[in-house]
Amino acid sequence: MTNIYFIITTVFYGTMLFCSCMQEDANIRNRPVDEPSYSKQTNIFVRSTILERFPCPPGYSRKSNTEKTFAAWLETIPLKKEGAPVLLFNGELKSNQRIHAAVLDFDRGTSDLQQCADAVMRLRAEYLYQKHAYDSIAFTFTNGSKASYSKWREGYRPVVIGNSVAWTKSKSRDTSYACFRSYLNTVFMYCGTYSLSKELKPVDITEIAEGDVFIYGGFPGHAMIVMDVAVHETSGKKIMILTQSYMPAQDIHIVKNLSDTELSPWYEIPESGELITPEWSFAVKDLKRF
Numbered sequence: 074m075t076n077i078y079f080i081i082t083t084v085f086y087g088t089m090l091f092c093s094c095m096q097e098d099a100n101i102r103n104r105p106v107d108e109p110s111y112s113k114q115t116n117i118f119v120r121s122t123i124l125e126r127f128p129c130p131p132g133y134s135r136k137s138n139t140e141k142t143f144a145a146w147l148e149t150i151p152l153k154k155e156g157a158p159v160l161l162f163n164g165e166l167k168s169n170q171r172i173h174a175a176v177l178d179f180d181r182g183t184s185d186l187q188q189c190a191d192a193v194m195r196l197r198a199e200y201l202y203q204k205h206a207y208d209s210i211a212f213t214f215t216n217g218s219k220a221s222y223s224k225w226r227e228g229y230r231p232v233v234i235g236n237s238v239a240w241t242k243s244k245s246r247d248t249s250y251a252c253f254r255s256y257l258n259t260v261f262m263y264c265g266t267y268s269l270s271k272e273l274k275p276v277d278i279t280e281i282a283e284g285d286v287f288i289y290g291g292f293p294g295h296a297m298i299v300m301d302v303a304v305h306e307t308s309g310k311k312i313m314i315l316t317q318s319y320m321p322a323q324d325i326h327i328v329k330n331l332s333d334t335e336l337s338p339w340y341e342i343p344e345s346g347e348l349i350t351p352e353w354s355f356a357v358k359d360l361k362r363f
Contacts, residue, residue, distance in 0.1 A: 266294030
């Protein structure tokens with residue numbers, strides 16, 4: 074995915090360098106599929122997380138995740154109310170409102186920055202930020218320069234000259250969340266599917282887990298994060314729920330499975346070939362992990 078800002082930057086510097094495309098308790102996790110907890114008055118779901126709104130299909134169950142892991146955190150991200158539309162960064166409606174099953178309750182920013190890989194990086198960074206693991210928040214610019222949040226919060230900022238990046242202390246120390254979001258916006262400008270795909274480690278599709286990323290690094294490329302995984306109690310077959318942002322920058326949302334509307338938003342995990350989603354198709358070898 075290519076940000077408008079990034080295109081301007083690329084033209085100005087004459088380079089393609091910076092191309093960008095970023096527990097609940099056991100009773101909830103194991104609640105049978107026939108207990109959807111509807112509001113009798115409105116006939117609308119009153120649940121607010123992926124665990125609550127999307128029960129496992131019959132015969133499937135979620136594994137127990139350690140409370141402080143990335144996997145457990147993803148499953149408890151608040152969702153906007155049912156029926157919420159996907160909005161673009163400028164507040165306009167995304168043109169296709171038929172492919173999302175839910176919208177994550179995260180701001181989308183006010184610039185065309187938080188696109189596909191950016192959404193993946195946003196979720197990973199937010200998890201580490203809430204965990205106070207500040208030294209672990211770091212991403213690599215397309216030219217290979219490391220962008221560390223620890224350095225950013227100490228007041229260092231990148232100075233871009235041609236294909237080079239130099240970090241210079243130009244601000245005072247700032248540990249606020251607003252400063253963290255400013256850091257992420259810079260990451261979104263100078264990182265993308267190409268750089269993120271090189272950071273992540275390949276994972277065999279049979280080992281898929283929550284927090285893994287389907288990513289095709291390119292210009293354009295795409296990335297989607299695995300939000301949830303369930304396993305069939307007898308066959309061992311796995312299914313998953315996927316989340317994405319897209320171009321232009323928009324709300325992070327759970328995608329529907331248009332190929333199997335009865336299973337949707339769950340997807341059967343292919344053992345070979347392609348994973349087909351509403352706006353992109355991945356090869357199974359495109360699965361990677363932080």
